[in-house]
Amino acid sequence: MRRLFGSVRSRATLGATLVVAVALVAAGAAVLLSLRSNLIDQAGNGAQRTAQNVVAQLAAGKAYDQLDLDDESPVQVVDADQALVAASDGLERISGTATDAVKPRPGAVPGTDGEDDDEDDDTAPGAGEIGEGTTFSDGSATIDGETADYRFAAVPVVAGDRGLLTVYAGGSLDAEQSAVNTALTVMLIGFPLLLGVVAAVTWLVTRRALRPVEGIRREMAEITASEDLSRRVPEPGTHDEVARLARTTNETLAALETSVERQRRFVADASHELRSPIASLRTQLEVAAAHPEFLDLDGAVEDTVRLQHLAADLLLLARLDAGERPTDARVELAALAEEEAEGRAGVTVTADGPMEVAGSRGQLGRVLANLLNNAARHARSAITVTVRREGDRAVVQVADDGDGVAVADRERIFERFVRLDEARSRDDGGAGLGLAIARDVAERHGGTLTVHEAPAGGALFELRLPIA
Incomplete structure (x- = not known):
């Protein structure tokens, strides 16, 4: 594992894949949240329109049992005491509104208590006005045996002598759930495929980009093994960083070759220059040892001084070649x-x-x-x-x-x-x-x-x- 991720190509591929993965997750989450929010708003707007239709009927003085309610959506009409006074047909269960009742209780609707029917039939509820402010809530309802989630809109209305009423109408969230689930499924299938494509493309691109680097490395290894500084690394025909690296490497090899060759010549020349005074001094000493009367003392001293000066010069050159910097005196x-x-x-x-x-x-x-x-x-x-x-x-x-x-x-x-x-x-x-x-x-x-x-x-x- 360490060897696998020890290469630049592996790290580049992993890094690119992780970056794209994070970007895709963030973008996918944003898309899902935006889609869900828009669909919920659409459901709320539909529920509000349904509630306002019922509110308009109540404001016009229409009796509870004569209201035109949407049978496909859950609708409740609740009075100021949170008692259900009207509900859509087929409503079997509801949650998320002011009351979970689905049938108006007996006596809550005028004309349904069994007394004074003749008088009540002649007396219509008074007209009213629509209140301001719509509130929304989430819940569920069962209509004709089918249960679903809904976005409920609550619209108030003052219905004449009936006082303050609140109409609850629901907009189905099935479209929202279906769209979100579909988008999530597409993302779960598409994102891994896209990440695979990104990883494969990154792997191939980095392999192509780093191929000259491998050629440089291989040539440098061969130069090191052969100690042949006259060889040069291949220079790609591009104008990128790898090409500049190859050119700089060749310039370094050329400078190193020149330096080594100069050092070799220096050693050879120094050996040659040292050989003459040393040989001369040795000859004089050997002659003096055999025939003291022939000792050339002045010549021996001259050769010794010359040898001393040459050694001092070589030592100074060696220090200069080593990069010795002068003082700041x-x-x-x-x-x-x-x-x-x-x-x-x-x-x-x-x-x-x-x-x-x-x-x-x-x-x-x-x-x-x-x-x-x-x-x-x-x-x-x-x-x-x-x-x-x-x-x-x-x-x-x-x-x-x-x-x-x-x-x-x-x-x-x-x-x-x-x-x-x-x-x-x-x-x-x-x-x-x-x-x-x-x-x-x-x-x-x-x-x-x-x-x-x-x-x-x-x-x-x-x-x-x-x-x-």
Whole structure:
């Protein structure tokens, strides 16, 4: 059971069926109540018309035994003492009115007590007037052996010297009961069939809608099992949420593939870069162990320092790739540029004034140091560092008078382990991580790092950071 309702299709079908069921029950109840109310009102109106017909006769002074009463509907005429003075023929039982009597008691009708018949025959009841206000009640009656439910209307009338009389007339509720029962039977048969159709249609529609999702899931499972990130999930030709999910999934797979491939290249390049200083250092130590007089102490120290710098660069890149965010400390760029340029030959620093940015002083110092190191390797004689403000950005430019960077290589130089001058020795050219680290740090600080042509013809690196 848990597995059955654990799918989106099952829950959607169940939910749609329940909603439709609740709606149908509510609508059916409203229809039945409205139908019953209308039919009861119709029965009451018919009873009121019958009662008003009798009331008109009484108001005109007609005697009780001469009243024209409807033999098909129960009719009672009751006086002020709730005594029955007239009733329709064939009435055998009645309930829901002022009295359950079905025959006028002897003496209640003039001319029926057996005395002074001659005088009473010459004396007609006086005329009267119809009273206001009709009341309704529900009850039952038996006429000629047939019992049925009725809606009774009670209409008062002042019949001259006979005083206040009340006429009760009933309207049959058989039509109401028959119509309500028929409608209820139709609903009991039709509603389950309709719910079945709704459930089947919802099941088929959701199955069709979720079929691409199952295809995506299956492909993702195969990608996970094969570890082949070059594969992509199928994208449906629609423009709905499922299609957007497939496109987003493929974009994620592409980014993941790029990241994994980049990580693989990084590990391979790092291994290659580490192998050279380690091999060189090992060779020198082995030679020193065998022939101490041939120990190249300066070379060993140089290889060790280079190895230390490379390890520091790799560690910083690993932290940046892991999403390490800089601190929110205030860093004064002009002072930092002066600090990094100090002791470097041929470096000139100019600044418009103090300029603060938010970030890590150590990482921003590393950016400036890397840019200055790169400029020192390519400059002929002079390096210029300029710090100025442009709008809400602090701009640091490092320019040299070297050969510059070709337009085709101005983005490539920021890739890791990229060295444009392959003829240069690895000791002079570095490992190709400085500019990659500089750009990553700049982007982590919400800035940019680009390269252009310097006025002197060399390379001009421009660092832009938001001012704190």
